[in-house]
Amino acid sequence: MDYNKLKFKCGIEIHQQLETNKLFCSCPSKLRNDPHDISIKRRLRSVPGEGGEIDIAAKHERDKELEFTYEGYSDSTCSVEFDEEPPHDLNKNALEITLEICKMLNCDVVNEIQVMRKTVVNGSNTSGFQRTMLVGQGGYLETSHGRVGIDSVCLEEDSARRVGKILSTKTNKEKSIIYRLDRLGIPLVEIATCPDIKNPTQCKETAEKLGMILRSTGKVKRGIGVIRQDVNVSIKNGERVEIKGFQDLKNIPKIIDGEIKRQLKIKVKPEVRGANPDGTTTFMRPMPGASRMYPETDVKPIIIDKRLLDEVKVSELIDNKILEYEKLGLNPSLSRGLVKAGFNLDDYQYNLDIKLISNILVEIPKDIKSRYKLEHEFCENDFRLVLNALELKKITKDSVINIFKDIAEGRKINLKNYSPVDDSKLEKEIKTLVEKNKDLSMGALMGEVMKKYSGKVDGKLASTLIAKYKI
Ligand SMILES: [Zn+2]
Structure with a gap:
């Protein structure tokens, strides 16, 4: 497809959870699957936003007349999540990470943060709104297809986690939805790019690069479901359609391609659609309007002065660190492996070949898993024990795997048992x-x-x- 001719426009919105406590209380931000011990039921109503109108997306949800059940834990959920107590002060750590991300994306940071309420009527928030705040705007990042503007960087609270539903016996439609409050309030950084992306490949590259920048801070959550990408696309004479739920960034070009083919066949409505694994998309809900924001009056505005901004240090980009290791003579896979596992070679100064050191840090733990089917998280001391012994020639290279195997099997290590034969x-x-x-x-x-x-x-x-x- 000729994306130039179609006047293809595309922007990405990324939501990434931060590795901190919750945004407006000090509860831990850990998801739990053990039995909950608190449960409450609520119904929610849509209210007009600042402009006096009820949002179309809010009305769409209200019309379903659902009942919501919220599950919590007395030792890790407090009354802020249940919306029975006003929010506490903004989590300073989460704010600092967001400021670092703003710097990495060349954004202008606002002088004063005003927390806003965004109407949410699908029940995923006990209060019926999500707190969100603009922190930076007007930034950019470079891609191989050209520069992509960063429209905004916001800090917001994650929604409650949907864990079940009850169907009506009469209509077989959803009657009640069950949410767990462990996810509600986890800090999320939302990055929205400008619609500068010119083709699906650039879209994938932009998403990957944003992910790399976020991981470079070392302060974002890792694993499944901690980062979510939404892609907005439109073509000449069309409307903006948002696609949600990309499981794998590799599928971005295929899904966009499929969506544009769909749009070329029909009269497009502004709407939110979900990405399917087969490359198609499915209607989810109408596009929310602008009438769903109003100021949060329970949190005072936060002043961002120059001193606070200067104190925020910017982490080295993962991609630069990988290049640095490659220049030292490590192959790309080992270099990437070191960075991915969070090792910094500067912390491992031994009179040994850096390829050997890197192999021990990255490959040996993988070998133990694949060769001996042993699940074990090796700690800093395990690596130091082996590297020290190698440096002092107390053991040979060949015994390294045996030592790690014995550690993984829970044996006490006596280096004498591994000393080389004369x-x-x-x-x-x-x-x-x-x-x-x-x-x-x-x-x-x-x-x-x-x-x-x-x-x-x-x-x-x-x-x-x-x-x-x-x-
Ligand atoms: Zn709490």
């Missing part, structure tokens, strides 16, 4: 072995030696010695 002793043993087993091949002899001395002898030396006596 060269002259090894030579004597090999001489006897070869003489006794004249019929065995080189490979079989090597097998015998490694069986006896696995990890405690240098493989190369053993094979040289076998060759020496085999003739």
Whole structure:
């Protein structure tokens, strides 16, 4: 498809959870699946926004006349989540992370933050609104297809998590929805780009780059469901359609392609659609209007002065760090592996080859998992123990995997058990072995030696010695 000719316009909105406590109370931001011990029922009504009108999306939800059940935990949910107590002060840590992201995206930061309420009537918020605040605007990021403007960076609270539903026995339609409050209030950074994206490939690149920038801070949540991408697309003479729920960034071009083909066949309405794994999209709800925002009066405006902004340090980009490791001679996969696992080589200064150090940090834990099916999170001390012993020549490279296997199996490590066999002793043993087993091949002899001395002898030396006596 010729996206230029179609006057294709596209922007992305990314929501990323931060690794902090909740935004307006100090409850932990952990999702739980153990049985809840508090539960309340509510019904919600749509109210007019600042402009005096009821939002069309709010009306769409109200017309379903649903009942909502909220589940919480007495030790990790407080009355702020139940909307029975006003919000506490804004989480300073979450604000600082958002300011760092603004700096990384070249945004102008506002002088004063005004918390706003955004009407939400699908029940995913006990209060019927979501608190959100504009922090930065007017930024940009570079892609290989050109610059993409950053329209806004907002900090907001995540919604409650939908965990179940009850159907009406009469109509078989949804009668009641069950939400869990563990997710409600987790800080979310929302980044909205300008509609500068010119084709689906650039859209994927922009989403990937934004994700990389967010992860570079080291302060965002990792795992499934912690980052959500919405893509807004339109073409000449059409309307804006928002697509939600991309499971995998790789599918972005295919899904956009499919959506534009759909739009070319019909008269497009402004609406929100969900991305399907097969590349198609499905109608979710009408596009929300602008009439759903009004000021939050329970939280005072927050002044962002120059001193606060200057104090916010900007992290090095993951992509730059990977390049730096590649320049040191590591291959791209190992470089990426180090950064992905959160290791900084500067913290591991040993008189050893950096390829060996990196292998131990990145590849050995993976080997233990795949080869021995052992699930174990190795700690800093495990790595230091092995690297120190290697540096002091107390162990050989070949014993490293055995030590990690023993750690993973919960054994107490005594380095003496892994100390290398003395060269002259090894030579004597090999001489006897070869003489006794004249019929065995080189490979079989090597097998015998490694069986006896696995990890405690240098493989190369053993094979040289076998060759020496085999003739
Ligand atoms: Zn709370």
